[in-house]
Amino acid sequence: LAADESVGSMAKRLSQIGVENTEENRRLYRQVLFSADDRVKKCIGGVIFFHETLYQKDDNGVPFVRTIQDKGIVVGIKVDKGVVPLAGTDGETTTQGLDGLSERCAQYKKDGADFAKWRCVLKISERTPSALAILENANVLARYASICQQNGIVPIVEPEILPDGDHDLKRCQYVTEKVLAAVYKALSDHHVYLEGTLLKPNMVTPGHACPIKYSPEEIAMATVTALRRSVPPAVPVNGLAAQGKYEGSGEDGGAAAQSLYIANHAY
Structure with missing residues (x-):
C-alpha cells in the first residue's frame, strides 16, 4: 500500500472533499487507512510511509508503525x-x-x-x-x-x-x-x-x-x-506489474479496450 503522499499531494487530495490540509486531518485520513480490520493481512504485505506518517499515532496513542506491524505487515519509508x-x-x-x-x-x-x-x-x-x-x-x-x-x-x-x-x-x-x-x-x-x-x-x-x-x-x-x-x-519479482498480472476492467471482465492482460509468467 502506497501511503507515502507528501504534504503537497495530501493538499490536493483533501481539497477535493473540502477538507483543510492540516497535520491533524492528514493523521485522521491515515488512521482510516491503517485501522482496517485484519482481513487486509491477506491483501497487503507492506505499507510505504511518508516521514510525517512514521511518527504519527492513532486516537488511542498507538503509533501507526505498531498498528501496521501488529497486523503482520512490513513498514517502509519514502x-x-x-x-x-x-x-x-x-x-x-x-x-x-x-x-x-x-x-x-x-x-x-x-x-x-x-x-x-x-x-x-x-x-x-x-x-x-x-x-x-x-x-x-x-x-x-x-x-x-x-x-x-x-x-x-x-x-x-x-x-x-x-x-x-x-x-x-x-x-x-x-x-x-x-x-x-x-x-x-x-x-x-x-x-x-x-x-x-x-x-x-x-x-x-x-x-x-x-x-x-x-x-x-x-x-x-x-x-x-x-x-x-x-x-x-x-x-x-516485485508487485503485479512485474508479473504481468492485471485484472480485466471491462463490463464483462474481458473487454479488450478496457482491460489489462493476465499473464502468469515465471522468471
Missing part, C-alpha cells in the same frame, strides 16, 4: 526528496535526497522501517531520455540502494518512465530496456546485493497521445519482454 531539473538537458530531471540519507536510514531503521522507496523519473520524446539523464538517474538509484543496504533496509528501486507523449509501444519498450540495463549496471558497479533489492517497474505502454491503439496482450508482452531482457534473475 526517502527521496523529489525531482529537480538536470542541468544541460531538455527539461529532464534527477532525484534529490542523497545528502544525509545514511543518517536518515539509520534512524528510520530504529523507528521500525524495514524497506525504502526511491523514485526517479524519465520522459520519452524525440531527444529524451538523454544518455546523461539515464546515467545520472541510474547512479542515483544505485547510490540510494547501497546506502539502504548498509543500514539494513531493503531498497525498492523505481526508475519510472512517464507515459506522456505520442511515442508508440516499440519506442517505450526500447527505452525501458535501455533504462533498466543502465540501472542494473550501476547497481553492480556500486556492489549492491541484488537479491536484497526490489524493482518497481512501469508498464510498457504507448504515450497517451499515440494515435495507435494496442491490445492488452501486446502491452503485456512488451512489458514482460523488456523485463526478461533487462532484469537479472537474481532480482525478486
Whole structure:
C-alpha cells in the first residue's frame, strides 16, 4: 500500500472533499487507512510511509508503525526528496535526497522501517531520455540502494518512465530496456546485493497521445519482454506489474479496450 503522499499531494487530495490540509486531518485520513480490520493481512504485505506518517499515532496513542506491524505487515519509508531539473538537458530531471540519507536510514531503521522507496523519473520524446539523464538517474538509484543496504533496509528501486507523449509501444519498450540495463549496471558497479533489492517497474505502454491503439496482450508482452531482457534473475519479482498480472476492467471482465492482460509468467 502506497501511503507515502507528501504534504503537497495530501493538499490536493483533501481539497477535493473540502477538507483543510492540516497535520491533524492528514493523521485522521491515515488512521482510516491503517485501522482496517485484519482481513487486509491477506491483501497487503507492506505499507510505504511518508516521514510525517512514521511518527504519527492513532486516537488511542498507538503509533501507526505498531498498528501496521501488529497486523503482520512490513513498514517502509519514502526517502527521496523529489525531482529537480538536470542541468544541460531538455527539461529532464534527477532525484534529490542523497545528502544525509545514511543518517536518515539509520534512524528510520530504529523507528521500525524495514524497506525504502526511491523514485526517479524519465520522459520519452524525440531527444529524451538523454544518455546523461539515464546515467545520472541510474547512479542515483544505485547510490540510494547501497546506502539502504548498509543500514539494513531493503531498497525498492523505481526508475519510472512517464507515459506522456505520442511515442508508440516499440519506442517505450526500447527505452525501458535501455533504462533498466543502465540501472542494473550501476547497481553492480556500486556492489549492491541484488537479491536484497526490489524493482518497481512501469508498464510498457504507448504515450497517451499515440494515435495507435494496442491490445492488452501486446502491452503485456512488451512489458514482460523488456523485463526478461533487462532484469537479472537474481532480482525478486516485485508487485503485479512485474508479473504481468492485471485484472480485466471491462463490463464483462474481458473487454479488450478496457482491460489489462493476465499473464502468469515465471522468471
